[in-house]
Amino acid sequence: TRAAALALVISTLGFAILKFTDLKDKSEWVFPAAGAGALAGGLAFGVGMTLAGGCGAGSIWRAGEGQVKLWATVACFALGASLARLLAGQTGLLQKLGAAVFLPSALGWGGAIGLIVAVALGWAMLATWNEETRRFSAI
Template identity: 35%
Template structure:
């Protein structure tokens, strides 16, 4: 998938640059809203009120006798915290994949590499201790489905101006374009899933006797099982991250991979 995202980001950037050179409509930004200072001064208090409201909401659910509501209270707090962190860090995978090709800037790319480097051993521990069943999270789409899906998503996120994570916190900032993007992202995601199943592309092969699921676009690729352990899995994962980091640093110094 990551290879498809990289290729999609590069192709999407080239297509976006072509549209800037050949399409004139929509080039002028709409006028910004003129918000009175008396209103903007109240923004911190509005933010504080939202935080208090979320805490009260989660506390009421957590104290409920319904176990599902109690579990959802944790999800509410976790979702709020993740959204806050994503906004303050300006986390955006679209930027991480796009900027090295556009401006050679690799700060967000290195942040994503660091996040993956931290998350990889933690995920390995959770999978090893059987806290999480990996096959519940791995779609049967390796390698054709992952590559093609990553390619399409990479092109789309460049045109949209944000990935799923970046679009969410930009929606909170009031970017109307990202509200439209997220609507079609959700709608087309479910529609495409239904169409692909109807066409038998992602329908599970019921004749398969293996422990993993298979479809016409791939299978569930769980590297520790394919490589007989976590040793080679972590080594390959770490090696790819180091290679990616080296290429980003090289591009920052030479701009060899920029398309402008």
């Protein structure tokens, strides 16, 4: 967990260096178009991945290996994604979820980088504390 937090800090700082030194072509940047839909999708993905015991690709792989639980997971994944997309399009929710949200636009680049680094450091400190105390461990 600490390694993931460190990787987040390093990638954020590396991105900031590339962004501010013009070492990368501006046409290759990710545009600030991720909205509430991205947040909702990420949350749904995380919950589904936790319940299924793996992501979509991993579930398909293990279903191919013959794990029956993952057959149901893959079928529900396909059905759920198809129905969610259909309903979101028919109800107009798809357009509402596409509103642009970009952290540097809200906080400025310094504030956004500072917030990401602070969250990652807090995450690493919590993980270290939890390893010592086992307070939030399931086993």
